[in-house]
Amino acid sequence: GNSVTQMEGPVTLSEEAFLTINCTYTATGYPSLFWYVQYPGEGLQLLLKATKADDKGSNKGFEATYRKETTSFHLEKGSVQVSDSAVYFCALSEGNQGGKLIFGQGTELSVKP
């Protein structure tokens, strides 16, 4: 079946450090890929998405590129801020599943000043 695997957290970085959160997936067909972010005490927010191979999603300084050859969608940011501290979820959706999302286990990011 379809699945998403993320690197385990927590990830602790200093402010202005470079961030990478790895995400790989297994899917039949051609899924769309998403990163969602959950700030403490809040619901999930869509951070970025990509719908086909080689697409790059970007938002708020975060980027992820849909790599079909490596079945990956790694999240990157060049310089993190304390306000980026949150849990990040990678997810996939296949159109024939009625929009159903399959989530990775989440990666907690803590950014220290």
Next chain:
Amino acid sequence: GAVVSQHPSRVICKSGTSVKIECRSLDFQATTMFWYRQFPKKSLMLMATSNEGSKATYEQGVEKDKFLINHASLTLSTLTVTSAHPEDSSFYICSASSGHEVADTQYFGPGTRLTVL
């Protein structure tokens, strides 16, 4: 745009009682709504998918008689936890999709923290 609300945000109830959680899409019509359960420091587990005017589709292992879902309109879905027990304590999150966007992007509510005593 694309705001989803949930009510209540927190609820504490006694074991054996039923609790209803509402999920509303405030500025769009949601053809499909999803209900998730999230355990502490764990990923989201999809419980069921509901389409307006039809019965919900439950994921394997989710008791449909315990978790009643009603998607009565294009802006409202409700989840009722019947005869709640302490093991039902969790964070319940809904999401909504208009079905008109590329990749059927889901917009999530802020979640409801249920505590069963």
